[in-house]
Amino acid sequence: MNQNPIPQATSPLAMWLDYLTNIHTSAIDLGLERVQAVAQKAQLIKPAPTVITVAGTNGKGSTCALMEAILLDAGYSVGVYSSPHLIRYNERVRINGKELSDEKHSQAFDFIENARGDISLSFFEYGTLAALRLFQTENVQVVLLEVGLGGRLDATNVVDHDVSVITSLAIDHVDWLGDDINVIGYEKAGIYRSDKPAICGQPKAPASVAAHADDIGAHLHQVGIQFDYKVTENQRWSWRSGTFALDDLPLPSLPLANAATALMALGCSELDISDVNIVKGLESASLAGRMxxxxxxxxxxxxxxxxxxxxxxxxxxxxxxxxxxxxxxxxxxxxxxxxxxxxxxxxxxxxxxxxxxxxxxxxxxxxxxxxxxxxxxxxxxxxxxxxxxxxxxxxxxxxxxxxxxxxxxxxxxxxxxxxx
The missing domain is CATH 3.90.190.20 (Mur ligase, C-terminal domain)
Structure with missing residues (x-):
């Protein structure tokens, strides 16, 4: 039985967030057993036809925002999950570029509360599952999932995703991931899937990334090898992958390295995206708190x-x-x-x-x-x-x-x- 009083679905979102903060022993509790059990029970493992998961030390939010802008221009319905928020919890879930109401978040929390039974969930795990529920109920076509911490043991990794992305690799979160860049690379490469595209936007990434991709049979696309980009004249840039090229692209307001990584991920997604969609998305993409x-x-x-x-x-x-x-x-x-x-x-x-x-x-x-x-x-x-x-x-x-x-x-x- 749940030991905490359960708020009703009509309770204000603030009450839910206060409740979620106090129902688990640790704010960060890496591991998949508990969250996976609830996700399977609630049928949230595949919240949309196409799911792209994004890990990395920096650049996750920017990469998701760039893909989101391009996909929206291409006419797809898109859900984005990111963290932390700047001002409002609602910022963590976007549907077609918009935040959802307090009521919808409360309904999703109520659904997860009923589904979890006696399984204890951390604040982030609870929020991740609620986001998956929102994507499911809003019937989005594409979900972009931003990893919270690491990758291998992050709550987002319970999802059956189609493309995996590592944006960058550097030493951070030492208390949880250590200070060995190869270990960090392995932890983040834990989102890679067998026989599916695995993108790495970190130049000269630690050997552990390619090694893990090879071990599980993921299809690695490494910047500087399988794809590359460069700034050209008149503040434009070009992108290449094999014999395919995009030239005369506008420079985005967000980091160019993340834009190049986003294009590789979308290129592997098999979604219907035109050159015009890419140009318009690059021009319009922005993200609060990034320059x-x-x-x-x-x-x-x-x-x-x-x-x-x-x-x-x-x-x-x-x-x-x-x-x-x-x-x-x-x-x-x-x-x-x-x-x-x-x-x-x-x-x-x-x-x-x-x-x-x-x-x-x-x-x-x-x-x-x-x-x-x-x-x-x-x-x-x-x-x-x-x-x-x-x-x-x-x-x-x-x-x-x-x-x-x-x-x-x-x-x-x-x-x-x-x-x-």
Missing amino acids: QVIGHGPTVVLDVAHNPHSAEYLKDEIKTRYGNQRVHVVIAMLHDKDIKSTIDALSGVGDVWYPASLTGERAAKASELTAYLPDYQAEFDNPVAAFDAAMTNADKDDVILVVGSFHTVGEVLSHCEKGE
């Missing part, structure tokens, strides 16, 4: 980069787009991240720093950040206070970069949306 510009005079840029790998990419983008402007960096991070290396990666663009504390068990205090900052404005209690200080100090031609965590960006984005 997101929300204001001008000063220019405000939000990016969830939270590890050295993503920070290096962000540094290059800021230099390219705003190289001649003064940059104010509002930063707050989680203490289990590589704070020093992330700050080092951003040091080339930051002129004035505003370190802030986050709240919660994993939160880093501002003092943990200032240990690696030679100079900073002050230590702030939260990202909003730091952002307000940056807005006060910045000139209209300056740039304010908000970075370091989904929590950091989410708090500032919510603050700006409310007009506070």
Whole structure:
């Protein structure tokens, strides 16, 4: 019997989320036995005719957003599952580019509650199963699943998917995945399936990725070998796989490496997509919290980069787009991240720093950040206070970069949306 009081289907979504937070012993509980049992019982293993699962240290959300935009232009109904959210839980599930109502999420949670019986589920496992239920009830044609952590033991890996994608590989989540890049590669390659397409967008990926693909008979498509891309003249780019080529493509607002990986995944999906769909999708794709510009005079840029790998990419983008402007960096991070290396990666663009504390068990205090900052404005209690200080100090031609965590960006984005 369930030990917790069960909310009714009509309960507000906030009540459900509070309930889910407290019904399991651990927020992260890697393993598939429990979640697979519920998924099979509820018939959620194949939530749509075509499923593409995306793992990786960075770039998962961008790769899904790029595929989503292209598929929507091609006329497919598309469901996307991603995490974490910035402001609202509803952001985690998109159907045809739109969030669903609180009521529909509550109905999905109620369905999973009835299906799980006495099986305990973590918050993420519960949310994953509820998302699969939503895709099923909304009758989408294509599902894009973003892996939460790792791959092999992540809740999304219970799904029978058709194409598997690794976007990038770097050391992150050391407490859970370790600091051996070959081990990390093996864990993420755990989403690969026998006799099905397996995409890897990480150049010169650790040997464990190709080895695992070979061991299980997956069809590996490795960037730099089976497919490749390059920037051409006039801010355009080209993509190639074997004898097939796409030329004169528009540069997307999201990372080009992820766009190239997305095209390989879609190319392997056997879905009906035209060159025009690709061009229009590349032009329209965007994602909240990824080089997101929300204001001008000063220019405000939000990016969830939270590890050295993503920070290096962000540094290059800021230099390219705003190289001649003064940059104010509002930063707050989680203490289990590589704070020093992330700050080092951003040091080339930051002129004035505003370190802030986050709240919660994993939160880093501002003092943990200032240990690696030679100079900073002050230590702030939260990202909003730091952002307000940056807005006060910045000139209209300056740039304010908000970075370091989904929590950091989410708090500032919510603050700006409310007009506070």
